[in-house]
Amino acid sequence: MRRVHVIGAGLAGLSAALRLTSADVEVVLWEATGRAGGRCWSFHDSQLDRLIDNGNHLVLSGNTAVLDYCRRIGSFDRLRIAPEAALPFVDLADGARWTVRVPDGSRDLLQGGLSLPPGVGAGALLDTARLLSAGATRTVADVIRPGGPARTRLWDPLSLAILNASPEDGAAHPLAAVLRRTVLRGAAACRPVTMPDGLGPTLVEPALATLAASGCVPRFRNPLRGLKKQDGRISALVFDASEVALGHDERVILAVPAPAAGRLLELPAPAAGQSILNAHFRISPEPPVETFPLLGVLSGLAQWIFVRGDVVSVTVSAADGVEMHDSDATLDRLWTETAAALAIQGRPVARRLLREKAATFSPAPAELARRLKSGTPWENLHLAGDHVASPLPSTIEGAIASGDAAAQSAVA
Ligand SMILES: Cc1cc2nc3c(=O)[nH]c(=O)nc-3n(C[C@H](O)[C@H](O)[C@H](O)COP(=O)(O)OP(=O)(O)OC[C@H]3O[C@@H](n4cnc5c(N)ncnc54)[C@H](O)[C@@H]3O)c2cc1C
Known part of the structure; x- marks a missing residue:
């Protein structure tokens, strides 16, 4: 049986590992942190006493790699695919409401x-x-x-x-x-696709269960520190406490974010992009949800509102300029805008503000020119991750598709 080391258990690494295990390849999955999912994950928040996502993620029905991934891990039924290709908006400046169809x-x-x-x-x-x-x-x-x-x-x-x-x-x-x-x-x-059960229960936990059934359990808290190279190949993986020498038929898929890939390979790669803020509010009573559980917002700090049961989550993209030193003031402002946008009264019973730094790689033209290709100068090393050269920006679709492609190259 061939062996492939996958570095990084974000969606790119998980999709690569899934493709490989289903092709009967032995996969060793290494992850720097104590959890899988990378920039796409859920956790139980003690303040809200609810499972919340690190940030709202929107997928569209044209994201075929995501839909196929969910079919493969048995979570397709957890996706809520809107019946119409329509997105509702409100402009807080004049109260105008419309739907883009x-x-x-x-x-x-x-x-x-x-x-x-x-x-x-x-x-x-x-x-x-x-x-x-x-x-x-x-x-x-x-x-x-x-x-x-x-x-x-x-x-x-x-x-x-x-x-x-x-x-x-x-x-x-x-x-x-x-x-x-x-x-x-x-x-x-x-058609907008949302995940009412959360990102983790839809995209991450079912993938881990599918991998575990093939005997692949991620080796958490193992950040890769270096790659040893010899004769045009990767000859060893360097971790904090050990070095793993690679046999002649072993291959590596590096599925880490752009800045980490650049550092490990000593190659120019796209810089990290801006942070994304998400404010989560638990509301009582539960807000009424219409057909579409998300709403675009203009002329405020809030940009998108997602409603999931009694939790309302508000996204602010490109948020590096939003100060965090007074998170109460930011939450107050986002709640005022949210209440106006959803036309609801009252105050939330609990709230949480999260900032995901480096949420995406930079989409500036000069940074995109530095995107690395999946094939590398080293014969047994392939790259995966949303940043790997493709027409797409930083997306779940790009991450999953890159993992699929790297797995295919690794067994070709
Ligand atoms: C708040 C937020 C909102 C977003 N909204 C959307 C959206 O609406 N729609 C959409 O499509 N996309 C969205 N994205 C982007 C999407 O989440 C990412 O593009 C995607 O998750 C990237 O997956 P990845 O596997 O390429 O990278 P990552 O998720 O970053 O995974 C890389 C993994 O590698 C690990 N790692 C790093 N260094 C090492 C090392 N040295 N050794 C071992 N492991 C290492 C990391 O810990 C991580 O687990 C959003 C992202 C954020 C943060």
């Missing part, structure tokens, strides 16, 4: 079938055309007209949600790639 096919799209925010006209199609043909060095702001409702009600929120960056900072290419795989494919690829 994606029609069935691209012909309907060109014939005006896309329902856009109030004040956004056909010019948005020209913006889209410019975005789709933008060069690799251009930012979103380089190709989208400044000012006006199209910018504030469409492109700013899309850039923040998809790139975790403002249009000035984020590259046009990855935003265009996401639009190609979702909106341009029509409604079937744009």
